[in-house]
Amino acid sequence: MNTVWALANVVVLEMVRRKDFYVLFILTVLLTGTAGSVNLFNDRSIVRYLKEICLLLIWVSGLVIAITCTARQIPAEREHRTIFPLLAKPVTRAQFLLGKFLGCWLATGLALALFYLFFGLVSASREHSWPVANYLQAGWLHWMMLGIVIAFTLLGSIVFAAPSSNGTICFVCSAGMLLLGRHLNKVALSLAEPLQSLLYGLYFVLPHLELFDVRDLIIHNWELIPWGVVALATLYAAAYAAFFLFAAWLIFRRRALN
Amino acid sequence: METTLSIENLRVEYRSRDLGESTKVAVRALNLRVGQGEVFGFLGPNGAGKTSTMNVLLGFVPPTSGTARIFGVDVREPIARQRIGYLPEQTYYYKFLTAEELLRFYAGIFQIPKAETEQRIDAVLKLVELDHARKRQIKTYSKGMQQRAGLAQALINNPDLLILDEPTSGLDPIGRMKVREIIQRLKSEGKTVFFSSHELGEVETVCDRVAILHQGELKTEGRVSDLLREHSANLEQIFLNLIGFTSQP
Numbered sequence A: 001m002n003t004v005w006a007l008a009n010v011v012v013l014e015m016v017r018r019k020d021f022y023v024l025f026i027l028t029v030l031l032t033g034t035a036g037s038v039n040l041f042n043d044r045s046i047v048r049y050l051k052e053i054c055l056l057l058i059w060v061s062g063l064v065i066a067i068t069c070t071a072r073q074i075p076a077e078r079e080h081r082t083i084f085p086l087l088a089k090p091v092t093r094a095q096f097l098l099g100k101f102l103g104c105w106l107a108t109g110l111a112l113a114l115f116y117l118f119f120g121l122v123s124a125s126r127e128h129s130w131p132v133a134n135y136l137q138a139g140w141l142h143w144m145m146l147g148i149v150i151a152f153t154l155l156g157s158i159v160f161a162a163p164s165s166n167g168t169i170c171f172v173c174s175a176g177m178l179l180l181g182r183h184l185n186k187v188a189l190s191l192a193e194p195l196q197s198l199l200y201g202l203y204f205v206l207p208h209l210e211l212f213d214v215r216d217l218i219i220h221n222w223e224l225i226p227w228g229v230v231a232l233a234t235l236y237a238a239a240y241a242a243f244f245l246f247a248a249w250l251i252f253r254r255r256a257l258n
Numbered sequence B: 001m002e003t004t005l006s007i008e009n010l011r012v013e014y015r016s017r018d019l020g021e022s023t024k025v026a027v028r029a030l031n032l033r034v035g036q037g038e039v040f041g042f043l044g045p046n047g048a049g050k051t052s053t054m055n056v057l058l059g060f061v062p063p064t065s066g067t068a069r070i071f072g073v074d075v076r077e078p079i080a081r082q083r084i085g086y087l088p089e090q091t092y093y094y095k096f097l098t099a100e101e102l103l104r105f106y107a108g109i110f111q112i113p114k115a116e117t118e119q120r121i122d123a124v125l126k127l128v129e130l131d132h133a134r135k136r137q138i139k140t141y142s143k144g145m146q147q148r149a150g151l152a153q154a155l156i157n158n159p160d161l162l163i164l165d166e167p168t169s170g171l172d173p174i175g176r177m178k179v180r181e182i183i184q185r186l187k188s189e190g191k192t193v194f195f196s197s198h199e200l201g202e203v204e205t206v207c208d209r210v211a212i213l214h215q216g217e218l219k220t221e222g223r224v225s226d227l228l229r230e231h232s233a234n235l236e237q238i239f240l241n242l243i244g245f246t247s248q249p
Helices: A003-018 A021-037 A046-079 A082-085 A093-127 A132-159 A163-189 A195-205 A228-254 B050-058 B098-111 B114-127 B143-156 B172-189 B200-208 B225-232 B234-242
Strands: B003-014 B024-033 B040-045 B063-070 B086-089 B161-165 B193-197 B209-214 B217-223
Touching: A003 A046, A003 A093, A003 B098, A021 B114, A046 A082, A046 A093, A046 A132, A046 A163, A082 B086, A093 A228, A093 B172, A132 A163, A132 A228, A132 B024, A163 A195, A163 B086, A228 B050, B003 B050, B024 B050, B024 B193, B024 B209, B024 B217, B040 B050, B040 B200, B050 B063, B050 B161, B050 B193, B050 B234, B063 B086, B086 B143, B086 B234, B098 B114, B114 B143, B143 B161, B143 B172, B172 B193, B172 B200, B200 B225, B209 B225, B209 B234, B217 B225, B217 B234, B225 B234
Parallel strands: B040 B193, B040 B209, B086 B161, B161 B193
Antiparallel strands: B003 B024, B003 B063, B209 B217
């Protein structure tokens, strides 16, 4: 486990010392600040729309940070040849992949924490209340969802050599699942066989990322989700992340490095 | 003398990705044995199979057939790499880390206790003369300094076997001399050094034994002094002769 932590620590340090995260954060701060300063028609419910826009920004930023950070990990190790002195040490390929996954997931978690903290402060300043438990549930499920995306992107970075193509594919797939995932079964009904069975199959096999999107908890101050359901969702995310990591290891374990 | 590294009937093939292209044999029927405390020079022109052999020793490439062992352990087992240090040719390290952080990271992989880690970092940074720049990010280092940082990471676990792939490549004469001094110092400490180099003068000075590889085949192997006496020539002439190079008049 020490090896996995050591690897993860380097990934987190890399994110902290790179500029991409700060650019996204400053952009979100500026957009949120600008939107928050507007007082349209003296409408108090306008705050909800602002919250919706800001949370959408956080979701897009979260996806961008998770995918770009993960997609470059293995290609950069190969391009800069840092993978050679690393794997010349007693590091197994499984530890290497786990370390990269853990690092990207923790780095994304740190970024999310900062985004949600900022958003919470702005929101509390307008609404004079801060339902911390709602923020915790929404943030936690968001982070779990990104765990699946990170594992999927790591698998993609072994299959596709170029980080840009991998990043694009992963972003399209993730956004596609978030937007269309819940409608796949309805679309399947309108199709003829064998497409119907194929789409139904995909509906049951693909990870339903949209289940983790509980932004309404914060926007409308809805009642908390039962903690047992949150735990089940966490297990669901862990199972998919483990599946993608296992697939990545199967491909990577015997790959020649030269 | 105890065997540190042994290679038996090693064959390495690379399958071409292009349709219709045949399989390329990088190393064929290679047998080698390196004893404890030896400085062993692994020589050959570009494409001779040196890096492929090293890649097998380090577990980067699986052998097509044959075996390679380090300290008696099959190189496919990660534990075989616990007592080795490796310096690749012209590697760029994590540029956003300082030398100190880089070494702490690698020490963590070897699970060296914290107090010992700090002692090892101090010792290797002094040895490679990077102590003054230990808190600077590697991206600010010159090429020579990066190579010395590489040497430091190869030494962090106090290895019994060092595998160096062209350690003086791209270094100025002072940098080369420093690397040579470090190799000689390691030899005096009883470490085994296995290194490839194109600098034959340097190999002649530093190595106890050499092996010359050409087109994946071992052309000769032996003590440097014996080879020089047998051929009545310097190592460069022996090398050129063995690879079939004839100079144009």
